[in-house]
Amino acid sequence: xxxxxxxxxxxxxxxxxxxxxxxxxxxxxxxxxxxxxxxxxxxxxxxxxxxxxxxxxxxxxxxxxxxxxxxxxxxxxxxxxxxxxxxxxxxxxxxxxxxxxxxxxxxxxxxxxxxxxxxxxxxxxxxxxxxxxxxxxxxxxxxxxxxxxxxxxxxxxxxxxxxxxxxxxxxxxxxxxxxxxxxxxxxxxxxxxxxxxxxxxxxxxxxxxxxxxxxxxxxxxxxxxxxxxxxxxxxxxxxxxxxxxxxxxxxxxxxxxxxxxxxxxxxxxxxxxxxxxxxxxxxxxxxxxxxxxxxxxxxxxxxxxxxxxxxxxxxx
Numbered sequence: 001x002x003x004x005x006x007x008x009x010x011x012x013x014x015x016x017x018x019x020x021x022x023x024x025x026x027x028x029x030x031x032x033x034x035x036x037x038x039x040x041x042x043x044x045x046x047x048x049x050x051x052x053x054x055x056x057x058x059x060x061x062x063x064x065x066x067x068x069x070x071x072x073x074x075x076x077x078x079x080x081x082x083x084x085x086x087x088x089x090x091x092x093x094x095x096x097x098x099x100x101x102x103x104x105x106x107x108x109x110x111x112x113x114x115x116x117x118x119x120x121x122x123x124x125x126x127x128x129x130x131x132x133x134x135x136x137x138x139x140x141x142x143x144x145x146x147x148x149x150x151x152x153x154x155x156x157x158x159x160x161x162x163x164x165x166x167x168x169x170x171x172x173x174x175x176x177x178x179x180x181x182x183x184x185x186x187x188x189x190x191x192x193x194x195x196x197x198x199x200x201x202x203x204x205x206x207x208x209x210x211x212x213x214x215x216x217x218x219x220x221x222x223x224x225x226x227x228x229x230x231x232x233x234x235x236x237x238x239x240x241x242x243x244x245x246x247x248x249x250x251x252x253x254x255x256x257x258x259x260x261x262x263x264x265x266x267x268x269x270x271x272x273x274x275x276x277x278x279x280x281x282x283x284x285x286x287x288x289x290x291x292x293x294x295x296x297x298x299x300x301x302x303x304x305x306x307x308x309x310x311x312x313x314x315x316x
Contacts, residue, residue: 009043009070012088020085021070022063026053031298032098034086034113035062039105039229040182040222042069042213046206046287048294056300061098063089065109067221068214077224080234082109083116090122099125099297103286104258105225107131108233111266114245115235121244127293129250129286133262135230145259147189154230164230165223172219175211182211193254193282203287242272248296249273250289252281 009021023043030053037045043062047053053060063085066074074081090098100123102110107128113119114126135142135154143156151157153171155164175182183204187195198204214221240247247270251263260277267275278285294300 009064010092011070012085012092014084014088016074018066018072018074019070020063020066020072020088022061022089024059024061025050026056026058026060028059030054030057030059031300032059032061032090032093032095033294033297034089034098034100034110035060036082036100036102036106036109037062037065037068037210037214038103039225040068040211040214041065041105042210044069044206044213045103045210046203046290048291052291053294056294056298058294058298058300060294061089061093064214065221065225067217067224069216069221071221073217073220073224075220075224077228078231078234079108079228080112080116081228082112083119086113087116087119095122097122097124099123099127101127101129101290101293101297102131103129103290104283105132105229107258107266108134108229111237111240111247111270112233112235114247115237115239117239120239120241123245125297126240126245126247127250127297128247128263128266129289129293130252130255130258130283131249131263131266132229132258133265134233136232137262137265140261140265142262145256145261147256149185149189150257154226161227161230164226168219168223168226172215172222175215179212180208183208189256190284191254191256191282193252193280194256194284197282197284197288237266237269238271240270240273242270247273248293249275250286250293251275251277252283252285253277253279254282257283 011019064071100110251260
């Protein structure tokens with residue numbers, strides 16, 4: 001869907017001919033960065049302002065994972081399959097090299113690009129913010145520190161697949177009947193750091209908008225995301241060569257949506273990866289960290305403005 005005055009999405013076709021919807025913002029000839037949205041989410045998710053990206057020399061490419069927004073569904077997709085989405089878009093745009101960032105549920109999909117045999121030579125750097133670890137992570141109590149809503153959404157109390165799918169369908173139906181339901185439900189699960197992070201009506205509006213866009217064609221992207229995150233990711237974290245593709249992870253210490261233990265586990269399994277765990281920060285602080293992370297991804301040295309993020313009030 002396109003807002004009035006917006007150019008609308010472009011489409012790339014994967015080898016299986018499924019369409020992937022994407023859009024670009026910032027400098028057309030700038031350093032390209034793919035941005036992977038959360039779960040649920042869409043290409044409309046929070047991002048720095050276009051004019052600031054332009055001045056920073058960054059070409060930001062956001063896309064809808066299959067089943068979300070305007071992208072065709074690919075039922076049964078794995079996390080590793082995100083590499084084929086990115087490959088299709090990069091080939092269409094003629095990009096030989098690019099960086100990748102992923103937030104929350106987009107984090108594992110960003111790592112998949114760095115591990116992929118066909119893409120790893122093209123991915124220059126990867127940044128992962130507030131990511132989940134694999135559900136079968138050895139030595140990690142996966143649900144420890146996670147809020148009840150996310151535990152239920154990932155099947156802590158009813159682990160069979162049908163129950164997980166039914167939970168998502170029920171929540172998506174409620175969201176269709178009451179568009180503000182997901183945002184209210186989300187805020188009910190937040191602790192003080194997260195409430196502070198989204199203490200801005202415009203930013204909350206963008207979160208609401210990205211949820212609406214994500215579920216416009218139904219709950220399928222959300223279902224497929226959760227199922228992919230719950231099973232084997234189908235790539236090897238050890239295959240990421242950080243001497244060629246540096247990896248940086250960021251996590252808020254007070255995160256209850258994807259606990260910081262998940263980020264620490266990932267960092268320990270990716271040789272040479274850097275991790276920053278910020279005290280008194282949580283899941284949604286990652287949105288405010290994104291401008292700084294983009295600087296690292298592209299080697300940009302320009303200072304970060306406090307109103308760089310879409311939704312932030314100048315001087316906030």
